Amino acid sequence: MNALHIREKLQEFFIEDIGSGDVTTDAIFSPEEEAAGQLISKGDDIVFCGSIILQEGYKLLDENAVVTVYVQDGESVARGQVIAEVSGRTRALLSGERVLLNIVQRMSGIATAARKAVTTLADPSIRICDTRKTVPGMRMFDKYAVRMGGAANHRYGLYDAVMIKDNHIAAAGGIAEAVAKVKAAAGHMVKIEVEVTNEQEVKEAVAAQADVIMLDNCSPEKIKTLLPHIPSTVVTEASGNITLANIQEYSGCGVDMISLGSLTHSVKAADISMLLFSPTTKSDLERNVSDERIREFSRTLPS
16 A cells, blocks of 8 residues: 555545544643553454554654554454554544544454455465455555455456456447457457356357456356366456355365455454553653553453
8 A cells, every 4th residue: 555645545534534623632632732542452363454554644643643553464463462552642642543443443354354254265276355345435445454364356446457247248239249349449458357147158258258257146066067168268256145154165166266245345343442541751651551451451351
């Protein structure tokens, strides 16, 4: 992810939430007051993602903020584990908390789901990838999180790859017609993926010289009957009605890729909290962010 693009997005999100000012925080705390806090995992086996969000986000609100992230993106964290510490202006820490937590929780949830998909499938010959089913404005973060979970990215948008779907085919008058028009317009440098659902469509896509064939809404058994009609030079993808609940059934089915919309369109955010402290001086920070506070917090977590 590009840091400039990240800062631009974060500014947009902060403006949406903070608006003309945080009326609660600004009324309670002076501009000079400082505090510190910790991000702590409240869930089991979360795959953390979002280090740069914390680092860039707090710096936007307080250029002197100190952010220390103890966990690398893609690393698993346990319940009660301290993920990061931040210190700086109290107003900045409180005003930025919700936006930054929302993003980090979502990214960590996506990374966790991606890791679970890869480990549940347990087939290194098949790569798990995402789709364009992301929240508008969050695609850059969503797709990065997928990679940090050990999966791969499909096309980023409509502009960077060709994917001929059922409605394209219907409107164009067939697979051959749709592929021919794309080849004439896009040129030889662009790969063409065609969505198919049955043997006849597979044969049409092969005859049209598609580079990638996506088997849509096909069971593992049906996939095995269709693959013999596809040359080994063509990349194959399975998609549609494949979830974390049934993905293991597709292990060994023979495709190159499995795309999962559920990685991003209906993911559950990871449970991560921010605990804030108010040291009287910077030298008191370490004493205030104490083991006793963490133990007290841990006692509130469900077993």
